[in-house]
Amino acid sequence: MIRRLHRWPGLLAIGLLVVLTLSGAALSVFPAAERLTAPQAEAGLSVAALAGRVQVAFPGVEQIRRSPSGRITAYWFDQGTPGAAVIDPATGHGVGSADPNVAERWLTSLHRSLFLEDGGRIVMAVGAAAMLILSASGAALVARRAGGWRRWFAPLRGPLAGRLHVEIARIAVSGLVLSSATALWMTASTFGLLPDGATPPAFPSEVSGTTGATFADMQVLERTPVAELRELSFPYPGDATDVFTLKTDRGTGYIDQGTGALLAWSDLSGWERISETVYMLHTGQGAATLGLVLGLMALGVPVLGVTGVVIWLTGRRGRSRIRGNQPARRAETIVLVGSEGGSTWSFAATLHAALTQAGQTVHVGPMSGFAPERYARARRLIVLAATYGDGAAPASAKGFLDRLNAVDPTPDTPIAALGFGDRSFHRFCAYARAVADAAQAKGWRQLIEPGTVDRQSPQDFARWGRALGSALGIDLELAHQPVLPATIGLRLVSRCDYGAEVQAPTAILRFETPRPTIRQWLTGGGFARFAAGDLIGIVPDGSDVPRFYSLASSRRDGFVEIVVRKHPGGLCSGQLLALEPGDTVTAFLRRNPAFRAGRGRTPLILIGAGTGIGALAGIVRGNARRRPIHLFFGMRHPDSDFLYGDNFPAWQDEGRLSRLFTAISRGSRPHYVQDALRSETALVAQLVRDGARVMVCGGRDMAAGVAEALTEILAPSGLSPAHLKAEGRYVEDIY
Amino acid sequence: MKSLLATLALSTALTIPGLAMARPVTLTTTLNNYGGRGAYLALYVTDASGAYVGSLWMAGTKSRYYEHLGDWYRATRGDTAQIDGITGASVGAGRTFEITLDLADAVFDAGYTLHVDAAVEDMRDSPNEVAVPLTTDGSGVPVAGRRYVADFAYSM
Numbered sequence: 001m002i003r004r005l006h007r008w009p010g011l012l013a014i015g016l017l018v019v020l021t022l023s024g025a026a027l028s029v030f031p032a033a034e035r036l037t038a039p040q041a042e043a044g045l046s047v048a049a050l051a052g053r054v055q056v057a058f059p060g061v062e063q064i065r066r067s068p069s070g071r072i073t074a075y076w077f078d079q080g081t082p083g084a085a086v087i088d089p090a091t092g093h094g095v096g097s098a099d100p101n102v103a104e105r106w107l108t109s110l111h112r113s114l115f116l117e118d119g120g121r122i123v124m125a126v127g128a129a130a131m132l133i134l135s136a137s138g139a140a141l142v143a144r145r146a147g148g149w150r151r152w153f154a155p156l157r158g159p160l161a162g163r164l165h166v167e168i169a170r171i172a173v174s175g176l177v178l179s180s181a182t183a184l185w186m187t188a189s190t191f192g193l194l195p196d197g198a199t200p201p202a203f204p205s206e207v208s209g210t211t212g213a214t215f216a217d218m219q220v221l222e223r224t225p226v227a228e229l230r231e232l233s234f235p236y237p238g239d240a241t242d243v244f245t246l247k248t249d250r251g252t253g254y255i256d257q258g259t260g261a262l263l264a265w266s267d268l269s270g271w272e273r274i275s276e277t278v279y280m281l282h283t284g285q286g287a288a289t290l291g292l293v294l295g296l297m298a299l300g301v302p303v304l305g306v307t308g309v310v311i312w313l314t315g316r317r318g319r320s321r322i323r324g325n326q327p328a329r330r331a332e333t334i335v336l337v338g339s340e341g342g343s344t345w346s347f348a349a350t351l352h353a354a355l356t357q358a359g360q361t362v363h364v365g366p367m368s369g370f371a372p373e374r375y376a377r378a379r380r381l382i383v384l385a386a387t388y389g390d391g392a393a394p395a396s397a398k399g400f401l402d403r404l405n406a407v408d409p410t411p412d413t414p415i416a417a418l419g420f421g422d423r424s425f426h427r428f429c430a431y432a433r434a435v436a437d438a439a440q441a442k443g444w445r446q447l448i449e450p451g452t453v454d455r456q457s458p459q460d461f462a463r464w465g466r467a468l469g470s471a472l473g474i475d476l477e478l479a480h481q482p483v484l485p486a487t488i489g490l491r492l493v494s495r496c497d498y499g500a501e502v503q504a505p506t507a508i509l510r511f512e513t514p515r516p517t518i519r520q521w522l523t524g525g526g527f528a529r530f531a532a533g534d535l536i537g538i539v540p541d542g543s544d545v546p547r548f549y550s551l552a553s554s555r556r557d558g559f560v561e562i563v564v565r566k567h568p569g570g571l572c573s574g575q576l577l578a579l580e581p582g583d584t585v586t587a588f589l590r591r592n593p594a595f596r597a598g599r600g601r602t603p604l605i606l607i608g609a610g611t612g613i614g615a616l617a618g619i620v621r622g623n624a625r626r627r628p629i630h631l632f633f634g635m636r637h638p639d640s641d642f643l644y645g646d647n648f649p650a651w652q653d654e655g656r657l658s659r660l661f662t663a664i665s666r667g668s669r670p671h672y673v674q675d676a677l678r679s680e681t682a683l684v685a686q687l688v689r690d691g692a693r694v695m696v697c698g699g700r701d702m703a704a705g706v707a708e709a710l711t712e713i714l715a716p717s718g719l720s721p722a723h724l725k726a727e728g729r730y731v732e733d734i735y
Numbered sequence: 736m737k738s739l740l741a742t743l744a745l746s747t748a749l750t751i752p753g754l755a756m757a758r759p760v761t762l763t764t765t766l767n768n769y770g771g772r773g774a775y776l777a778l779y780v781t782d783a784s785g786a787y788v789g790s791l792w793m794a795g796t797k798s799r800y801y802e803h804l805g806d807w808y809r810a811t812r813g814d815t816a817q818i819d820g821i822t823g824a825s826v827g828a829g830r831t832f833e834i835t836l837d838l839a840d841a842v843f844d845a846g847y848t849l850h851v852d853a854a855v856e857d858m859r860d861s862p863n864e865v866a867v868p869l870t871t872d873g874s875g876v877p878v879a880g881r882r883y884v885a886d887f888a889y890s891m
Contacts, residue, residue, distance in 0.1 A: 063859065075859040082882045084859060100771065100857045109772070117824070118796075190797060198802040203809045233805070236863070241785070245805075 002144075003395050006137035007312060013130035014305040020127050021301035023111040024179065028295025030104045031069055032288040038071030041089035041226040047246070048221035051232060053092025055215075058083070060237075066229045068286025073098045089226060121187060128183035131301075135177045138169050144392060155728030161314070163593075165307040168300040175297030182282035189275050196271035200252045201264035209240050210258030217260030224248055322349050322364050324356060329376045331363035338367040338385035338397030338431065343456060344420050348384050350480040354465065358474045367397035370404065378413050380447055382468075383435055386420040391430030404438050414447035415439050416471075418464055422594070423454045423734055447471055454734070458545040479544050487539060488514050488526065489584040490560060499641040502666060504565055506611060506641055507577055508552070511560040511585075526589060530555050532618025533595040533697075533733065536562060539586045540572035547572040548590065550697060550733055552614035554622045563614035563643060595695065595733045601627055603658075603692040605684065607706050609634030609673050610641070612698025615733060617644045619695070626655040630687065632680075634663040634673030634702065673702060674709035681713045689717055694724060697733045757837040760891050762791070764851065764865075765831040767885040771855040773825035774883050775800055776832070777807035777818075780869070783846030787811065791849070792834055793818040795825040803854035805862035828883075844870050853883045 041050065050072070054061050058076040064087070065073045072087045074094070085094030113120030145166070146154040152170060156163040188194050215221055221232075221244075228248045235242035235257045243263060244255035253265035268276075284291015322345075328334060333355055337348045348364045355362045367383065375381070388394045393401070417439070419432025429452045436450040448471045451464035458480045469476025490511040499506035516528035531554045537546035553561040564576045576585065597604055597619050606616040606629060613633055620629055635641050642662075651657040663676040677684055688694070694710070696703050707721045710730075714720055724730035766774055775795030780788045787810035795801075798815050802808045811817045826832040851865035861882040867873065869889070877886035 077881070080881075082859070082861075102770075105772070105857065189799065192798055197799055197813070200802065200808075200812075202812065 002137050002140050006134060006141055009130045009133050009137075010305070010308050011312065013127055013134075014309065016123070016127040017131055017134075018302045018305055019114070020111065020124060020131070021298040023107050025295040025298045027104065027107050027111055028284050028291045028298070030101065031284040031286075031291050034067070034069040034071055035288040038067075038069050038086065039088040039090070039095060040070045041072065043227075045089060045226045046222050047224045047226055047229050047232060048215035048218055050089055050092070050226050050229075051221060052215045053089070054087060055092075057087075057092040057094070058085075062234050064229070064232045066226065066231070068280065069288065070227075072226070118191075121190065125184060125187040128180040128187070131176055131180040132184070135173050135180065139173055142166055142170055142173075144388060151726070154726070160591075160593075161307045161310040165304060165311060168303055168307075172297040172300035172304070175294045176301065178281060179294055179298060182278045185275070185278045186282060189278075194271060194275065196269070196275040198252075198272065199266055199269050201254065201266040204243065204254055204256075204263040207241055207243060207263065208256050208258035208261075211235075211240055213256070213258055213260035218244070218255050219260065220246065220253065220255060220262045322352050325352065326361045326363045328363045328365060328371070328374045328378075331361045331375070332377055332379045333360050333362045333382065334375050334378050334380070335362060335364045335382045335384065336367040336370060336400075337364060338383070338394045338400065338435075340386050340388045340394035340396075344384050344386045344394075347420070347453070347456075347461060347480055350461075350478055351382070351384070351465070354476055354478050358472075358476065367400040370400050372407055372411050375411075375413070378411075380472075381411070381413055381415045382447075383415065383417045383432070384420065385417065385429075385432040385435055387427065387429055387431040391427040391434070393431055397431070401434065401438055404435070405442070407442070410442045410444050412445070414445040416447040416468060417450040418461075419450065419452045420456065421452065421454065423732060428452065428454070457548070459547065462545060481544055486526070487537075487586045487588045490514065490536075490587045491584045492579045492581050493559060494581055495579065498643055499565070499636070501640040502636040504610075504636065504641060505577055506563065506565040506643065508561060508563050508614070508643060509576060509579065510553075511562075511587075513555070513558060513560055527560065528555075530560075530589055530591075531596065532622055533597075533615045533695075534592045535590045536560065537588050537590055538572055538576065539588075540575050543571055546588070548735075550592075550595075550612070550615035552618040552621075554618060557618075557621065561614070561618070563611040565611045592733065595697070595731050597623075597627075597695065598693065601625075603628040603630065603687050603690060605630050605632070605687055605692050605694045606697075607632045607673055607677065607694065608697040609663075609702045610636075610698055611643070612696075612702070612733070613643045615697045616695065617647070620651050620657045621647070623651075623656040628658045629656070630659050630661070630683070630692075631657060632661045632663070632673050632676050634665060634676070634698075636664070637666045638662070638664060672705060673698075674705040677706065677709045677713065684710070684713050685717055688714060688719060688724070688729075692729075694721075694730045695733075696731070698735075700734050703732055703734045756841065757839050758891055759835050760838045760889055761833060761835045762849075762887075762889050763831065763833045764826070764887050765885045766826055766828055766883055768829045769855065769858065769883050771828060771858045773827045773855075775804060775825050775854045776864075777801075777804040777850075777852040778834075779807055779810070779850055779852075780842065781810075781848050781850060785848075788847065790817045790821065791836060793822045794832060796822055800854065800856075803860045804852035805860055806850065807852045807862070838869075842869055849889065851880065851884060851887060853880070855883065 051064060054064055054074050058074055060076040060078045061074055062077060063075045072089050073084060074087045075082065075084045084098035086096040086098050087093070088095045109115050112124055114123060143149045143152065146152060156166055189196055228250065230249065231247040233245040235244060242257070244257060246253050246255060251265060251267040254263045256263050280286040281290065284294065335348050335351060337344055339345050352362050352364050367385065385397060386394045417432050417436040419429030421429040432450065440446070448467050451467065453460040453464065461480050462478050465476045465478030492509060493512050494510045496508040497505070514527045516526055530551060532551055534551045535548045536551060537548050539546045549562040549564060551560065552563055553559055564573050566573045566577045579585065595615065604627060606619060608616045616631060620631060623629055638645070648657060648660050652660065661676045661680060663671045663673045665672055696706050710721050721730050762778060764776065777793055778791040780791065782788050801813050847869045849867050849869055850863060853861040853864040859882065864880040864882060864884050865878060865887045867878045867887065875888055875890040877888040879886055
């Protein structure tokens, strides 16, 4: 619901909002420029003194005005011709033209009414209302994604457009709320919907009828500092019944031109004061710095618009249409989907196609549409659930758990749950787990153990599919293809072999960096830009499902390097280890921004085992700035699979690596990388207290062991891996 | 006085024809190219003593800006009942604005004065932009305004 409240106003109003914000940002410059260029009155100068100086310089003066920027303008008549000038309050003389700025006026007309009259004002007010709705719904989405309002500035992960969108929005939203709310107030005021009209005092019925009082006689002008002045209007020459009219920040009054007495006075009403404050906040007139800040924030809106459209299009493209979807009451297999951005739907489509091919009747629908009473012929229920933010239900699963808990009696059709998520998040697949737990608590029979898919991994999905297939007694091959990026041929330059002696053939494979196309070079797409820790997807011959490997090199290194271990019967690893220099493989790049060393000088603790060393070695190799790096590396045997063993001494000499701790698992005393961590408890705890960032790369069991060891090591400091993860200081790349 | 007010009020309903003591008068106001947004104009009549008698027309629909039409606003205290039904759009720079209404015969050659107050956003207010005595001889004689009005004329 909130997402829809964000999407549709955004898509509909984007053009209008770009015009509004660009013109608004441009306008924000004028009050600041005026503030800087206008000659300011000396402190304590009274209106009486100023009026005296101006009248000497311009005997025909009719009116003196002071704008919120402090600029003072005088209007006069000289022998029948009107004149006006910006006044230097120190002398009373004119120092510049008082003509309104043409560009400013043009921009103002565009900004508030598109050069139209009331119709244009209403259109722009609708734009402001859209911006207010977008700000509120967007803020709710950011809070939900980050896992609560208190985690508003939590580090972001995910594709660039999404991160950029949130990054800008969470800074700019305060300004956008202020600008749009004040805009609506001003529109209401313009259309007379607010009781904030001027309330000048009644014109005095009796005046002295004489003239000739000096400004010094006018007590109220003597008392009023120029800083409070807004306007002083002079009486008509020769009309003894007319008066001086004074407007200040506090109110309006009339002064007798013969006696100098204050004849009438009325204060500004509360409504007037509010409207003036609103006007100041919106225009920056009288608050130039705030105006500039608001203008800068408004500049974020065009970027938000573009990234927002990109996010929407990506979500739409990723959502495959499900062909031949059966009605729920006729289907044997019910697949329920809990998706936020739409990617889980494409997995559901793959599952639907494979099950249908195996001769089943399958219905796919959103989890929010869960209605067991309609599943008349259902024999199994499959739930594919993403997680939103910190364990919350994704958009298409709203209300599912409540309905599940209310089902009575518990259906006897077995259930299978598969979670989709990102392991680098603190609560990986938390929502799917909550669903599985709730089903179990109701005594709902499980078809197979709940599974997980990390970062849309086709391998994870295929593995789960095989488990499902064996439970159903069918051969289920789930070849899921999330729209594959364009692939390119990578040519092997050299290879370095390890591990034959420990029955784990492993190789460091170095490929030529493909020459980027001009377009890739411009947009940073493809292999134009990559860093250690990014992934390359290799598409092996005989399969459509890509396998991902962590990159052990950066663009600067001039080559593409990966570390591959041969898996028994592994299709892709077998082909890779059979490569000879000059051979090519089909590959594409996938960025992995969550797994980056990041900038800064805080120490790094890199922990890896086996082929997981690749990405970590790449980070060490790229550490030209000599950031302290402590590397924990687990291997089987130093004579056999000490990957990069020849490089470490040189990297240490060059200061790229501070210390290397190794753990040997084969031998009389098996020693794992988590044991190496434990034996350095004091050092690790100290580094983490000093703000170190922990990066773990390797197999799942190793990662679990490392997390356990770090939990023990950090407990005395009151820290934990979960806590570090929440701060973005503990990142994992696990396979 | 009563009859004038009655006529002024009736002038809002120009559909009532053939008022014995009244005649149609055309007021023509041409603005110069002052280079700003549309001008607000208040057209009203004062008597020989300078006291406000009634309004003829208000060009400009947003009452929050009426205070800038200084003399009119002071005389009426911004009372929009004075211009109920005789309000129209503001007048752009360089444009000519024409209105025909019925004025009582008694208003002419009796010391009454027709005033135009003008105001433009971000520019100076110009109360009493035009002040022209209502006389039979003055009919059709253009008068220049002070700041925004290039010429103003009433003709019978």
